[in-house]
Amino acid sequence: MSQRGGIHRLTTAVLLLCAALPCGAAELNLMPWPSHVTQQEGFLNLEHTPQIQLTGGDERVHHALTRFMRSLSVRTGVPFDHHFSGAPEGPRFVIRCAGPGLHVQALAEDESYHLTVSQTGIELTAANPLGIMHGLETVLQLVRPSPQGWVLPDVLIDDTPRFAWRGLMIDVSRHFMPFEALERNIDGMAAVKLNVLHLHLSDDEGFRVESKRRPRLTELASDGLFYTQDQMRELIAYARDRGVRVVPEFDVPGHAVSWLVAYPKLASGPAPQALVRSEQDKLRPPFDPTQEATYVLLDTVFGEMEALFPDRYFHIGGDEVDGKYWDKDATIQAWMRTHKIKDNHALQTYFTKRVEQIVHKHGKDMEGWDEILDGNLPKNSLIQSWRGAESLADAARMGYKTILSAGYYLDLMYPASQHYAVDPLSGKSAALTAEEKSHILGGEAAQWAEYVTPENLDNRLWPRLGAIAERLWSPESVTDIPSMYRRLAVLSRNLEYLGLEHQTSSSRMLDRIEGDDMPPELLETLARAVEPVKEYHRERTQKYDAERPLNHLVDAVSPESDQAREINALAQRAVHDPSARPELRKRFIQWRDNNAALEPYLATSMLRAPLAPLSQNLSVLGALGIAALDSIESAHPVTPEQRKEQLAKVDESAAPHAELFLVVTPAVRVLIEAEPVNQ
Structure with missing residues (x-):
């Protein structure tokens, strides 16, 4: 049946978005926001399993439909997946895919799709399986409860990404991430239409992929924590099935301790004897770029890895090379003079050109x-900018393909709004x-893993990664921050349904x-x-140590407190809106009184004891807010001296402790600054 429960279609469509955000109660819970959306009054009732009518595509479309029905069942609690073929009375779901797509997913493939939800059913068309997969994710996001049951609003959507490269880099060297952690985050990436997983597979702390041609790399340089080649093939296939490319990175010539533990004769200067464990391990030489044996090793390993990873791009790192080792090595300096290489930048450029020839020989860019x-x-080289927008513009001006990571470093703990503002x-x-x-x-978002373990990986990525995904997919004009946060909260819940653990792992750690x-x-x-x-x-308050347990409150809480953001906004309102004050006063009282109840428990646990100053300062903020x-x-006016004293206490309360800081201080500050002053 496709009855509308007494709600009929209006003749006039309500235009929600043409490269702009919707407004008001009609806003849909879509993230990333599509290129063009037209919503009409009415909805499609999902009383019965849709009748799937599929034309074209490849095995990925069939697999995506299976996942779609499973996700639809999990979100609604209705066993649609038990009746995959659909019931005769169910609405039609027509899917037309024009072609099978490439065997190896490529940058230039068409990811657009067209989606129509109407009284008669759903129609999804795309030129490529990637578009079908993206469209199915949009359909899932449209599903919502109503008095008539689970429904889809009537919409017309024409959608295409603004940028072709929408990625996430995960560092698996500093803290190894198990196979299943990568798989579930690939699921999350697909849900928000990200399409590149960049794996940082080697660094000073470990080499993380099995090498059969140079087994010393995994025998001596991995601590036994690495992906077998069969596992990596499985991961690549898993990602391709969800429209995600996998780009490997093996960082050279710097960040190379893991290589040099296995092959010490290739080090510049003294060779490291063990993998880096902490900041106390100061010996971190780069490769010696003057030895031919260096390029023989890289040719062997890169050739093996380029055969393993089918993607067109192969990342060679190249960042943060410490030139002091080259400066102090007499043999390297003599070689540079002989070859008229004037400085370390020129030496790294020589190395990079040699490595590019290796990469190109094996058919990659x-x-x-x-x-x-x-x-x-x-000019076929791709430059990833982490140092700022200037190098991005420079690379583009010089004719190189380039992608931006500056501003998208998730490990810096910035709020979603800050990432969202970076274009x-x-x-x-x-x-x-x-x-x-x-x-x-x-x-490409970047998640470095000095302070990330498999337990809190999801918490560090999500839901903020959704805001970056929207910036890279949606029209430039989609910039409304309150709308972004509202939809991000819905996304966060839906990701938990999908199997992500950003909320559950945080609760478990707490x-x-x-x-x-x-x-x-x-x-x-x-x-x-x-x-x-x-x-x-x-890292300035404690020394990095790969063996240190990451099990304190700083590791458990979200990088961004939703409640703090809401309280800070509420305080802004409360200055002029009395209706906002009762809720704010309730929070302040809770803060003021919490320390007295919490304090007896803090000293009884090593995990809680460092929190005492924060708890005391929160109590101070509560009292200041009430006043x-x-x-x-x-x-009742205060004197300028009293205000100065109050603001000084707010500043004192803002000081970090236990690698945390009270992010609610703006709420109290804005109220103190709004107090009447007795001149």
Whole structure:
């Protein structure tokens, strides 16, 4: 049946978006937001399993339909997947795919799709299985409950990505990530239409892929933590099945301790004897680029790995090469003089060109971090900019394909709104010509893993990664931050249905800290008011140690506190809107009183003891907030000296402790600054 429960179609369609955001209660829970959406009044009732009518495509479309029905069942609690063929009375779901797509997924493939939901059913068409997969994710996001049951709103969607390269880099060297952790995050990537998984597979801490041609790399340089080649083939197939390319990175000539533990004679200067474990391990030489044996090793290993990874691009790293080792090596300096190489940049360029020849010989295009940028590299090289928009624009101006990672570093703990504001075509890139802009392929989020383990990986990626995915897919004009956060919250819930663990793992880690001896709400009150310190502050307060357990509150809480953001916004309202003040006062009272109840439990656990200053400061903020509300509501003025003293206490409360800081201080500050002052 396709009855509308008494709701009929209006003759006039309601235009929600043509390269702009929707507004009001009619907004759909779509992320990333499509290129063009037209919503009409009415909905399609999912009383029965849709009748699937599929034309074209390849095995990926069939697999995607199976996953679609399973996800639809999980989200609704209705066993649609048990009746995959559909019932005669079910709505029609017509899927037309024009072609099978390439055997090896490529950058230039058409990912667009057209979706219609109407009274008679659903129609999804695309030129490529990638478009069908993206369209199915959009259909899932449209599903919502109503008084008439589970429904889909009537919509017309024409959608295509703004950028062809929409990626995520995961560092699996510093902390090894199990196979299943990568798989579930590939599922999350597919849900938000990301299409490149970049794996950082070698660094000073380990070499993470089995090498059969040079087994010393996994025998001596992996601690036994590596992916077998069969596992990697399985992961690549898993990703392709979901429209995600896998690009490998083997970082050279720097970040190469794992290589040099296995092959010490190729080091510049003294060779490291063991993998890097902590900041105390100061010996981190790069490869010696003057030895022919270096290129023999790289040719052997890269040839093996390029055969394993089918993607066109092969990432050779090239970042943060410490030239002091080259400066101190007499043999290298003599070689440079003989070959008229004037400095370390020129020496790295020589190395990069040699490596590019190896990569090209095996049928791939070289990718590297922006330190490799040099006008003499082959123009098929791809530059990944992590140092800023300037190098991105420079690479595009010089004719190189390039992608942006600066501004998308998830490990820096920035809020989603900050990542959302970064656009590959803004800033320095805005002044480029149209042809130069065409070289900017998109962007890639980066998750470095000094302070990330399999337990909190999902928590560090999601849901913020959804905001980056939208920036790279949606029209440039889609910039409404409140809308983004509203839809991001829905995405976060849906990702848990999909099997991601960003919420459940955080709760599990908090449970460990709480133990069995304290009421959980006491720690949760504090946890919702804090965020991890930002940028590189954490490594300045403690020395990185790969063996250190990451099991404290800083490791458990989300990089961004939704409640703190809401409270800070509520305080802005409360300055002029009395209706916002009761809820705010309730929060302040809770903060003020929480420390007295929590304090007896802090000293009884090593995981809780460092939190004492934060708990005390939250209590101070609560008391200051209550006093500020009292002053505003009674119009009782404070003296300038009193205000100065109050703001000083707010500043003191903002100081980080236990690698966390109270992110709710803006709420109290704005109220104090709004207090009437007795002149």
